Amino acid sequence: MLQFVLLLVVAAAASKNCSFYFDGHPYSRTAILSIKGLPTNLVYNPANQDLLFTLIDLETLQDDNIQTKMDQYILREGNTIKIDNVRGQASAVDMKRNKVYIASDDGLNELNSTDKANFVGLKDDDIVQLYKPRHGDELYAVLFPENAVYIIDIEKNEKRKVEYIPCAFYLGVDDKDNIFYECDSKYVKVLLKGFQEPIEFVGIAKNSGKAIAVDGIGRVILAATDGLYHLRPDNVIPNKLMELDFYPSGIAFNEEDNRIYLSTNDVIYRYNPCFPFIL
Numbered sequence: 001m002l003q004f005v006l007l008l009v010v011a012a013a014a015s016k017n018c019s020f021y022f023d024g025h026p027y028s029r030t031a032i033l034s035i036k037g038l039p040t041n042l043v044y045n046p047a048n049q050d051l052l053f054t055l056i057d058l059e060t061l062q063d064d065n066i067q068t069k070m071d072q073y074i075l076r077e078g079n080t081i082k083i084d085n086v087r088g089q090a091s092a093v094d095m096k097r098n099k100v101y102i103a104s105d106d107g108l109n110e111l112n113s114t115d116k117a118n119f120v121g122l123k124d125d126d127i128v129q130l131y132k133p134r135h136g137d138e139l140y141a142v143l144f145p146e147n148a149v150y151i152i153d154i155e156k157n158e159k160r161k162v163e164y165i166p167c168a169f170y171l172g173v174d175d176k177d178n179i180f181y182e183c184d185s186k187y188v189k190v191l192l193k194g195f196q197e198p199i200e201f202v203g204i205a206k207n208s209g210k211a212i213a214v215d216g217i218g219r220v221i222l223a224a225t226d227g228l229y230h231l232r233p234d235n236v237i238p239n240k241l242m243e244l245d246f247y248p249s250g251i252a253f254n255e256e257d258n259r260i261y262l263s264t265n266d267v268i269y270r271y272n273p274c275f276p277f278i279l
């Protein structure tokens with residue numbers, strides 16, 4: 001009986017081309033979107049299955065004389081929707097309040113039911129990154145040009161600066177409020193809650209970190225140019241969970257069914273686990 005089951009499992013794996021491995025589990029890969037540009041800041045909304053992303057125009061990114069052009073999009077049921085009434089730069093999903101926030105170069109916005117951005121606060125702030133942990137009410141933001149991290153109280157329309165992080169590019173926050181971030185597009189670090197000195201992770205090549213997301217079981221995952229790493233608050237050596245054959249620009253997890261979204265130039269991939277996990 002066991003052999004029969006194993007045979008079925010192997011047959012299923014072969015038919016779906018389960019040749020990708022994340023943390024030892026086989027995954028299949030599908031390109032779910034082809035689009036000109038660099039999709040970054042992937043954020044998955046479990047309430048409606050939307051995948052939000054920022055699309056960077058690569059030609060303007062490479063030209064130092066002009067401001068990089070970027071637009072905020074929603075990928076919904078295979079179609080892209082551009083949030084066209086704001087200069088969107090990042091997004092975050094607040095599951096507790098059932099809201100989607102859009103960061104812009106002139107404050108914080110909320111997505112309304114017709115997929116438009118409605119201003120909520122922080123006028124004049126150039127918000128380049130957002131992160132909303134699943135727990136708690138706080139929203140984390142990176143403000144340009146200081147590249148400092150702020151914690152935003154949405155109800156009070158107030159922000160308070162997180163000390164000791166002068167250089168963040170993108171970030172992720174775990175369930176203990178430890179802040180994982182990339183500094184000066186070189187080093188990947190963590191500021192443990194209650195501490196003053198950030199800790200640098202070792203073994204990751206300079207400039208190779210590209211994005212951070214938290215997976216369904218609360219692990220902080222770094223997407224780097226050579227693969228996905230588990231960043232832990234209690235170990236400076238990250239654990240590699242997946243090899244990649246492209247340079248990632250964004251990462252998100254669908255925690256309900258353990259799917260992984262990864263983007264690179266002109267494409268967004270979805271990785272599906274080939275079998276239900278037996279934990």
Ligand SMILES: *[C@@H]1O[C@H](CO)[C@@H](O)[C@H](O)[C@H]1NC(C)=O
Pocket residue numbers: 085112113114115116117118
């Ligand atoms: C959403 O926001 C847009 C732009 O502000 C507005 O025109 C539209 O009426 C809003 N839709 C709803 C349903 O509130």
